[in-house]
Amino acid sequence: MGEAIVITSGKGGVGKTTTTANIGTALALMEKKVCLIDTDIGLRNLDVIMGLENRIIYDIVDVIEQRCKLKQALIKDKRFDYLSLLPAAQTSDKAAVTKDGMETIVSELKQEYDYIIIDCPAGIEQGFQNAVTGADKAIVITTPEKSSVRDADRIVGLLENESIDPPKLVINRIRNHMMKNGDMLDIDDIIQILSIDLIGIVVDDDEVIKASNNGEPIALQGNSKASIAYRNIARRMLGETVPLQSLEDEKGMFYKVKKFFGMRT
Amino acid sequence: MLDSKQMITIKGTKDGLTLFIDDHSSFEAILDELSDKLSEYKPKKDEPVVPVTVKLGDRYLNDRQKKQLNELISAKNCFTIHAFDSNVVHRDEALTWKEESEIRVVNRIVRSGQVLEYVGDLLLVGDVNPGGKVITTGNIFIMGNLLGIAHAGVNGDRDAVIAASYMKPNQLRIADYISRAPDYDSEGVYMECGLIDKEQDKIVIDRLQVLSRKRKDISGFERRMLNG
Ligand SMILES: Nc1ncnc2c1ncn2[C@@H]1O[C@H](COP(=O)(O)OP(=O)(O)O)[C@@H](O)[C@H]1O
Ligand SMILES: [Mg+2]
Numbered sequence: 027m028g029e030a031i032v033i034t035s036g037k038g039g040v041g042k043t044t045t046t047a048n049i050g051t052a053l054a055l056m057e058k059k060v061c062l063i064d065t066d067i068g069l070r071n072l073d074v075i076m077g078l079e080n081r082i083i084y085d086i087v088d089v090i091e092q093r094c095k096l097k098q099a100l101i102k103d104k105r106f107d108y109l110s111l112l113p114a115a116q117t118s119d120k121a122a123v124t125k126d127g128m129e130t131i132v133s134e135l136k137q138e139y140d141y142i143i144i145d146c147p148a149g150i151e152q153g154f155q156n157a158v159t160g161a162d163k164a165i166v167i168t169t170p171e172k173s174s175v176r177d178a179d180r181i182v183g184l185l186e187n188e189s190i191d192p193p194k195l196v197i198n199r200i201r202n203h204m205m206k207n208g209d210m211l212d213i214d215d216i217i218q219i220l221s222i223d224l225i226g227i228v229v230d231d232d233e234v235i236k237a238s239n240n241g242e243p244i245a246l247q248g249n250s251k252a253s254i255a256y257r258n259i260a261r262r263m264l265g266e267t268v269p270l271q272s273l274e275d276e277k278g279m280f281y282k283v284k285k286f287f288g289m290r291t
Numbered sequence: 292m293l294d295s296k297q298m299i300t301i302k303g304t305k306d307g308l309t310l311f312i313d314d315h316s317s318f319e320a321i322l323d324e325l326s327d328k329l330s331e332y333k334p335k336k337d338e339p340v341v342p343v344t345v346k347l348g349d350r351y352l353n354d355r356q357k358k359q360l361n362e363l364i365s366a367k368n369c370f371t372i373h374a375f376d377s378n379v380v381h382r383d384e385a386l387t388w389k390e391e392s393e394i395r396v397v398n399r400i401v402r403s404g405q406v407l408e409y410v411g412d413l414l415l416v417g418d419v420n421p422g423g424k425v426i427t428t429g430n431i432f433i434m435g436n437l438l439g440i441a442h443a444g445v446n447g448d449r450d451a452v453i454a455a456s457y458m459k460p461n462q463l464r465i466a467d468y469i470s471r472a473p474d475y476d477s478e479g480v481y482m483e484c485g486l487i488d489k490e491q492d493k494i495v496i497d498r499l500q501v502l503s504r505k506r507k508d509i510s511g512f513e514r515r516m517l518n519g
Contacts, residue, residue: 176403176421176422179402179422180402180403180404180422182402183405219420219438
């Protein structure tokens with residue numbers, strides 16, 4: 027039996043889809059069987075970042091409305107045998123996706139895959155509810171900005187109502203010089219407010235955008251900071267203890283992050 | 292008329308009149324006697340309205356009876372009931388008092404968009420994050436960071452206070468008063484409390500130590516007993 031993890035944030039554009047693609051890819055690199063689900067109906071992106079857009083025939087709404095079998099809608103990744111994507115619908119009505127439909131899909135996928143990673147739409151409405159329904163765990167993404175942390179806090183509060191483990195936190199798009207100048211919230215501030223466990227920090231890196239544009243998630247590339255960051259998150263999900271990346275280019279500078287645990291398995 | 296034993300005794304004090312009502316007679320008999328007594332009274336013109344305190348002894352009056360008395364006494368526009376004073380309270384009332392005077396201990400984080408609402412005093416062990424809100428009819432004590440909104444004395448108790456280990460709130464509200472954080476980015480304060488300052492007619496923030504002087508009856512039950 028695999029486990030389902032929803033990637034959520036409240037606010038849009040903070041990196042949910044990027045994180046889904048990269049954590050999924052990193053887990054596949056470690057020979058896990060992974061299925062990604064895009065639940066952002068009408069604004070699907072995950073297929074583009076994964077470079078799988080051209081292969082879509084059926085989507086999640088087709089599955090829910092029983093126009094095809096779940097297996098038929100899954101798109102196999104170009105690079106890994108056991109990495110698949112269930113794409114969102116681009117045109118159908120959002121209301122087509124229901125909690126029941128999601129639950130059925132997720133529990134069926136859990137039979138075959140180790141990890142089901144669910145990319146959540148922005149907001150706290152029905153789309154969020156659907157994405158969260160089938161999940162066992164959650165990862166909340168925030169950037170070091172007040173508004174983003176505020177929305178993450180709201181999401182953590184809403185997740186308390188679900189039968190889900192306390193979520194883990196990813197802080198994305200960190201710009202070290204801004205943090206140092208106090209122009210961005212620093213990591214300790216963010217953790218203090220949200221008081222959930224940190225599972226990774228990812229620097230802001232142009233390479234992430236380039237890689238996404240090429241349909242090759244950055245986690246596939248050798249040694250950029252962001253790619254190591256995403257692979258570290260995956261390792262922590264598997265229970266490894268991996269120290270946080272230093273944000274400085276030179277060695278020696280570490281953040282005094284008090285709360286840091288791997289994802290419980 | 293039973294004149295042998297007076298059912299109603301009236302005394303003048305510097306604060307107005309005090310009406311002692313014998314607690315053995317029937318309520319109807321009392322209304323009769325009172326209306327007789329009042330009819331003897333011929334008010335002079337331009338006399339100020341006299342406040343009346345009604346001492347009930349061991350008698351309990353329900354709301355309807357209080358209303359009847361009130362109508363009778365204020366009928367001539369020269370008296371007004373200032374307070375009823377009885378040795379007995381109704382069980383429901385006592386339970387409400389008890390509820391309002393209990394301190395509730397809650398251990399959690401109140402996150403953005405969440406509202407924690409209680410009757411009585413609240414001791415929150417945890418933070419109120421920006422956009423989170425706690426509301427009580429009594430005092431609010433927070434062992435943690437108050438960064439959101441706290442509203443104490445929501446039913447109008449202006450003596451209620453808000454205390455926190457650290458506070459840098461979006462807003463403090465006490466009864467019908469509101470104060471908000473300044474627009475510039477300010478530092479928070481440690482171990483302080485917000486309370487209404489009567490002279491300045493606004494909420495002020497002060498050291499916790501002032502409470503022992505300014506809010507002696509901070510325990511909810513005593514407050515209730517004294518103020519009804
Ligand atoms: N670590 C990063 N460094 C640089 N750009 C990033 C990073 N993470 C995300 N982005 C960019 O931010 C934008 C929004 O990311 P996306 O994953 O689509 O957010 P969401 O799914 O939360 O709306 C995209 O253009 C993406 O390439
Ligand atoms: Mg997205």
